[in-house]
Amino acid sequence: MKHKLIDLFSGCGGMTLGFVHPDFCGKFESVFALDNDPAAVDSYRANFGDHAQCGDIEEWVKSGRTPKADIVIGGPPCQGFSLLNKKRRNDHRRALWEPYMDIVALSGARVFVIENVQGLLKSEEFGEITTRADELGFETTSGLLNAADYGAPQTRKRAFIIGWKRSEVTPVSFPPQQTHTSDEANKSLPRWRTVRDMIADLPEPEELEIRNEPAPLNLHFRRNPTEKSMMRYRAVPPGGNRFDLQKNRPDITPQCWIKKTSGGTDLFGRLWWDRPSVTIRTEFFKPEKGRYLHPEQHRPITHREAARLMGFPDEFIFTGTKIEIARQIGNAVPPDMAAAVAEVVAEVLRQKTKKAA
Structure with a gap:
């Protein structure tokens, strides 16, 4: 029972x-x-x-x-x-x-x-x-x-x-x-699962909306960034964050970040391939909120990538709008x-x- x-x-x-x-x-x-x-x-x-x-x-x-x-x-x-x-x-x-x-x-x-x-x-x-x-x-x-x-x-x-x-x-x-x-010296337990383990097999996202097709691609959609956002993404190297953006492209770095010289090391950061993800929150699709840029592609992570990094299997069904599903993923245990x-x-x-x- x-x-x-x-x-x-x-x-x-x-x-x-x-x-x-x-x-x-x-x-x-x-x-x-x-x-x-x-x-x-x-x-x-x-x-x-x-x-x-x-x-x-x-x-x-x-x-x-x-x-x-x-x-x-x-x-x-x-x-x-x-x-x-x-x-x-x-x-x-x-x-x-x-x-x-x-x-x-x-x-x-x-x-x-x-x-x-x-x-x-x-x-x-x-x-x-x-x-x-x-x-x-x-x-x-x-x-x-x-x-x-x-x-x-x-x-x-x-x-x-x-x-x-x-x-x-x-x-x-x-x-x-x-x-x-x-x-790594402890061979009795498996190593932490990493970002690479969970999302490396996914193709680059193409659509802008939730897709009417089977998982995992149904929630694997991209945003539509401005050209300035794209320039900012390109200025952040692997493992980098807002301080790298400021160093490489101060001309397109938000003034509030330039004035704030400490803290916020995850803001506008790239996830690391060979580490677990940072905490996935409800606005993971906004890189200004945390380390939510893809490890190498010039974009924030998708809803499917966030769901996988939370540990949800692809067959788990999410219903609602893009914002509602993001909230469900970020609030989950x-x-x-x-x-x-x-x-x-x-x-x-x-x-x-x-x-x-």
Whole structure:
């Protein structure tokens, strides 16, 4: 029997994919998912079934329609904890862990998993979450994981809190053991997966829109840059960034970058072929937002390349506009990282099920 799973703030389902798909963990079954982004919910339904709902989590708590499940997973919106959010102390999104925990209680789950940005572990809310979990009968543990250590082709660091019912489940051993490494001397583990591993086989993109053809080319489309943008792309060498642009072509470098002489080393940067990608965010198609230029072609990465660098298989279905799909990709949990957490939880639940039998 597969363990029943609820995914809250599910997005398109990257975390669910790591738990339920046989190519990842495959020991869970999604029975309910909730998100307030209609396009993301449509993608979730296309991949996992019609049990995903689009709505407000606080209203759902009041509805009394929460199904029973073995585990609740999810990432309350991370912007409230993000260092990029300068007004985060009064951000209402910081409180969305509360209805999340309400659904943990209503579902009768024996385990919960919260995923978020690094700032969660040093926030006031971290203590509040663990206190609420204790009141509900959960023990908790937490840690910071690097997605690349678990097979994702991306150096994305994310915080996890795992809780388990102390009366029903044995303690969770966390973090999971690494499955991949950057240490070339360590021959016992495969090396980190790289940008080259994931996108080198793709041809240069030709179309400007989502293509009505099978994956991977459906999402492998280019932008339509201005001539000035093209000159800027050409001025950035392999592995370079905005400082190389300024050195090589100061005449076309934005004045705001010239005046800012430090920081932002990833801005307008090229990905490295033989390293994992940097963190893929929602505006990866804008190179001024990060290291999102192709390693050698004069363009930002495509939606398909971004999806692969997140760890999504080509057969995963994304629905919506270009902007909506980019948001789904950038907000997702890398499925490989989710699968590593899923394996830890599955072993704990397996032991409990075996004991009960």
